[in-house]
Amino acid sequence: MPPARTDYVFRNWNGSIAVKPDHFYQPDSEAEVAETVREVASRGGILRPFGAGHSWAELVPTDDSLINLDALHHLVSVDAARKQVTVQAGIRIEKLNDLVAEHGLALANVGSISQQSIAGAIATATHGTGLAIGNLSTQVVAMTLATADGRLRRISAARDPELIAAARVSLGALGIVTEVTLQCVDAFRLHARLWPLPFEEAVAQIDALIHAHDHVRLYWFANTDVIQVMTYNRTDEPRSPGMPIGDYFRDVVVEYDFLKFLVENSYAFPGLVGPINRFANWAFRWTKVERVDRSDRILNIPAPPEHDECEYAIPVERAAHAVRLLRRLIERTGYRANLPVEVRFVAADENMLSPCYRRASCYLGAYTFGEQFAQPYFAGFEGLMASLGGRPHWGKTFHATRDQLRALYPLYDRFVAIRRQLDPAGVFASPFLRDLFA
Ligand SMILES: Cc1cc2nc3c(=O)[nH]c(=O)nc-3n(C[C@H](O)[C@H](O)[C@H](O)COP(=O)(O)OP(=O)(O)OC[C@H]3O[C@@H](n4cnc5c(N)ncnc54)[C@H](O)[C@@H]3O)c2cc1C
Secondary structure (H helix, E strand, O other), X not given: OOOOEOOOOEEOOOOOOEEOOOEEEOOOOHHHHHHHHHHHHHOOOOXXXXXXXXXXOOOOOOOOEEEEOOOOOOEEEEEOOOXXXXXXXXXXXXXXXXXXXXXXXXXXXXXXXXXXXXXXXXXXXXXXXXXXXXXXXXXXXXXXXXXXXXXXXXXXXOOOHHHHHHHOOOOOOOOEEEEEEEEOEEOOEEEEEEEEEEHHHHHHOHHHHHHHOOEEEEEEOOOOOEEEEEEEEEEOOOOOOOOOHHHHHHHHHHHHHHHHHHHHHHOOOHHHHHHHHHHHHHHHHHOOOEEEEEHHHHHOOOOOOOOEEEEEEEEXXXXXXXXXXXXXXXXXXXXXXXXXXXXXXXXXXXXXXXXXXXXXXXXXXXXXXXXHHHHHHHHHHHHHHHHOOOEEOOOOOOOOOHHHHHHHOOOHHHHHHHHHHHOOOOOOOOHHHHHHHO
């Protein structure tokens, strides 16, 4: 195994977290992952895994040792009969989407981007939208975990139901995931549709919309009275023709690059946030309102500016009430929300630390560009979400305490006990995770 690097600096996606660990490992094989764990454990160190660094929460940082599995990015096997694929844990979801498509398969759902590693995305319960579809962790049927004793353990839903319910959403606290077996579905196309509705009309229709469509996403730009409704439904229609240059200019250059420029500048001129939001909302009329494409290409969106995010899952029954309350909060306080509030829906599941544990959920996302805007906005937002029984997205900004989290997750103590059993010396426990699970 090559020696650890000592000059590596980890930065997350928007640069809000930076850390220079004493040791950085990038193994080439599962055996090297296990060897790294043994090496760090034997000197009493801390080892934290990271994937694409696309999280805002302080899940990764430690001064001691970081490990990244980018070199483990291959397809291991395909079980065509079961529609299951086994991949190395460092694979990026975008590559995985292409690989499974070659075998006539697809992930049942993906989030707004696919740049994350599969292990990193699963570890925080990364989700898309669709009331009948669970988050990505629910698609895991087996995995290989390098545990603190330096062993490689293959665990599966069939043989180890409790352990896998803990390991699916683990925040990297139980060990280093080296391989993942995912339940896929037959490849499918989606028909995307986008239309604006007056705020109250859209909110009143949430329940009907989420039951009538496979996937529903809502965007509300603060300072406007409009909600952009996006629905995506399975279809046999052929893929829409490629984006002509005019559409590309409209959708990507105007909608994203120009707005990105405005959003970034609204930080220097806070008075511009309202007008920019109204402009962004108005500019949506230019985006292509109907499109058919491969599922992941429809569900993914172009890369947004490097902003901050805070997102909570609340019981789906409270969705309409919560959206109204959030609007009231932003209007009363004047929080600078220079990116839209996003509303998505996810099925209930059985994974111990999944924000959707035993409840179908509405995810409300508060996004903004600029740290000084984010701090007060997120504090108010988190207070509101707490009052609605919200569970934070583990990968995004959150300040919920261990006691609050214990109250929100019926199996929190069980997860903590499993963590202690698998990692008694705390090899994977950074200060942030120690606060949560010690
Ligand atoms: C632009 C953007 C858009 C996003 N869109 C969505 C979205 O639509 N839906 C959504 O739910 N989230 C979304 N996210 C959040 C993102 O999906 C999660 O934060 C995800 O965990 C990031 O994956 P990653 O590979 O970057 O992992 P990292 O951020 O590097 O790590 C995340 C966690 O995984 C652990 N981990 C990483 N690799 C391993 C491993 N091999 N073994 C064990 N643990 C490991 C880490 O220790 C850490 O706890 C978005 C983030 C960004 C920046």
